[in-house]
Amino acid sequence: MRLKGTLFVPIAYTALIASFCLMPASAFKAFTFDSIFPLDKILHLTLHYVFIVLWSLVSKVNTVRQKCVLLIVGIAYGVLIEVLQATMSLGRSYELDDIIANTIGCVLGVLSISYIKRKLPLIKKYLPFMSKLY
Numbered sequence: 001m002r003l004k005g006t007l008f009v010p011i012a013y014t015a016l017i018a019s020f021c022l023m024p025a026s027a028f029k030a031f032t033f034d035s036i037f038p039l040d041k042i043l044h045l046t047l048h049y050v051f052i053v054l055w056s057l058v059s060k061v062n063t064v065r066q067k068c069v070l071l072i073v074g075i076a077y078g079v080l081i082e083v084l085q086a087t088m089s090l091g092r093s094y095e096l097d098d099i100i101a102n103t104i105g106c107v108l109g110v111l112s113i114s115y116i117k118r119k120l121p122l123i124k125k126y127l128p129f130m131s132k133l134y
Contacts, residue, residue, distance in 0.1 A: 010054035021081045024090045044101035052109025078102030
């Protein structure tokens, strides 16, 4: 089965989130900016925001029901990643704060779907490669 170009990007991004979130903690250098702002939580929020936006563009989410389903799937994916971090011995740990950041990213993503879809023709005009993806 050959993947269409539109499906490849969100599937690859979904796998990227899982691979980064399930890598051993020793693979990452310690951040020193945590005292200023929680960089880790901003990263979680951003990852899940983009996750929702990419999947909404591919699956052509338009109705409120479809947005709710996508939101539930996004939140469940974030929770699943955290549970896997807790159960696998990779030096990663389960954090409720990460689930909250993931959920906020998903909610912001769902809330911005309509705006992004309205601006998509403008985005395609200035980023021509986007017309090949969506």
